[in-house]
Amino acid sequence: MATPVLVIGIGNPFRSDDRAGLEVARRIKRSANDRLKVLEIAGNPLALLDIWKGYDEVLLVDAVSSKSKPGTFQIINAVKKTIPAGLFNTSTHNISVAEAIEMARNLNQLPKQMLVYGIEGKNFQFGEALSPQVNEAIEKVVHHILSHIH
């Protein structure tokens, strides 16, 4: 039997739009079942390598700051494409999410299928409120992920 799909939302809950990934995970959690597992990660990206061990398909969501329009989102097929180094380093100083993914690639520890959703944030200052554009993007990503799975 195929392993469940793992959805991982990443972010810092106290850095405004940086919480976007966590918020996606929280909303998808309502649909979690035997075929869908959802996790929220708010720290150490290196732990990801362990977290997705044993899953064939992983969908990872995080906020990004890539000078695109706030509220837009991009989807990167991490199995086929390198993650740009600077894309996710908004919330941590040493090893970023992009670096953790590239580390996994070099150690042959990437899941067989992996999509990375990057939601463009606007405000990464201290706070818990989401920008309206980002809030809309979160709904779209939730919808995209749920239709991708079903």
Add this chain to the structure above:
Amino acid sequence: MTNKKDGTKIIKVDTLARVEGEGGLYIKIKDNAVQEVRLKIFEPPRFFEAFLRDRDFREVPDITARICGICPVAYQMSSVHAMENALGVKVEGPLRELRRLLYCGEWIESHVLHIFMLHAPDFLGYEDAIKMAKDHGAIVERGLKLKKAGNDLMAKIGGREIHPINVRVGGFYKVFKKRELKEITEQLKWARDAALETVRWTAKLPFPEFEQDYEFVALRHPDEYPINEGRLVSSAGLDIDISQFNQHFEEEHVEHSNALHSVLKERGAYFVGPMARFNLNFDRLSPISQEAAKQAGLTKTCKNPFKSIIVRSVEVLYACDEALRILENYEMPDHPFIEIEPKAGTGHGCTEAPRGMLYHRYAIDDSGKVLDARIVPPTSQNQKTIENDLWHFVKKYLDLSDAELTWQCEQAIRNYDPCISCATHFLKLEMDRE
């Protein structure tokens, strides 16, 4: 590096990679002589000492844990010890052991992160650990697994791996039955073997020849390798109770750094961290750690800061060994904490963070409100020594190529595993008003 027509060379690293926090480096060389060395710290100050004022003494360990995501336990421990000191309470027996166990977890995860992810790429010629993983996959995997053992120990005892929440003034919120610690014990047995392999591996790395005469400062305890307690001693004969810290150490503001430079009043720069602990406490290491250190070619006094990577790996081995000793003898404490009533007083706490000695002092009023706080983190204590190292290193290796010299200067900074965001937490803001 830039070369000017008048013979001036500038080594400039705008943003240092593989260090925690935001810092840069500036070195000026003219006519083959070093003229200026500045370790620039521009991580913004975070004013923890100021906003601790007026908080209840019970809140302090959870607030100070937020100073650092890599070494939160150190901040919790120095603060609870200082509070307990102010309130005349001593936490002993199984609760003390449990705190030491938690601290071992932090030493393991923090040191292993630095050894494998931040420092080893320097020695092996890789830009970062990700590229290193391509050629040294098995070694990086061992590092990741070893780091996880430390993180899991912290998560088990501390409640979570980053900014643990289980420590309180007087003890813990929750303690564990012995059987609840069985899984982590098995994991640490593997970790101890992996740590021994790591000592052997780091010993084989290529080290630049570079020794300096340092004044090493660390805690020293009558029977333990220093983690959570002891007198403050130095290789130049300092031997004081931690309450005398202020009489012997002072902090200076320098223009190019958002972190204060800490110096010994009488003698200036000093050196804290794994090498200081090792040099002042070799006889307190467990037999397996002493033996591994000897086999790795370390003598009782190591003066080459590039070899700190070996010393750090000896300390990982010690932390695994010590954690297993504690787990083996572990008895569940009868009560998770000692009840404490507030009263006015001043307390000092000093413990050994992975990067070196971390001093806290608090004054509280009779209702337990913080009146005054002082925090002196290890990186601010090492800043002057890092700059001195760069000064002497560049002088000695002026004939290296520009790229190589810049590379090795960065490596020389990483010898100290600087935690820049910790070091900026205490800067005092001075304002002139007219």
